[in-house]
Amino acid sequence: MGIQRKTKSLQAVYEAFGDSNEALSVKMIRDRLGESVNKTTVYRLLDRLEEDGMVHSFSGEDSVTFYARCHACKGVSHDHNHPHFNCVSCDKVLCMEEEVVLPLSGKFKVTEARIFLKGICAECA
Template sequence: MHVRNTKSKSLILETLKNSKQAVSHEKIQAELGESVDRATIYRVLNRFCEEGIAHRITGDDGKQYFAACLKCQGKEHRHNHLHFRCLNCGKVECLPNEIELKLPAGYRPANFNGFISGHCPACA
């Protein structure tokens, strides 16, 4: 299946890669303004998650955040790290430490969503 590389897709990918933190759909929409509509952003972000370009984080606030993947290949996401949301400034970031998951025999993880909220170093 051929996947087109559209201008919208390129803008969204550039926004994800340039961000130093995980970003919500709303933040991407605000940054891109009227150049890309809401539905396109949702569709592209979902495709990025399916393709291993980005990963989705469901926060303790119920929002979904997206961050660019670094080591993922295709549908196999290769990261088991925690995510942190600052209760003061609202920043959501991927923490660098990988966590080793030890599941009982026969279990195979497809997704990991470890989330912590508190105060970042700048707000602590």
């Protein structure tokens, strides 16, 4: 069912993402909000936001879930098969706009690709 009431916590969590394509973990979100919002609440808000297609989630490196605003998602088609990128210099996790070409294989019928790339981002290069 997703979000039904526009609460202060919701506003705060959603605004933590700003306008960038940076992905955040729950810990990072709470750090930005000064821990003012309860941990459970943040998880639940993110769940609802994801249900409504406002954010998408994926798991980062150390078994931590990251969340990012949906920018490239055009309307109904919520395709989150785009790669995510981790800069080893500034450590930011970003959504890449590039579309992923699903690898074809004789043995496997691939329907979904989760791609996590590492390297150096534009800012750090």
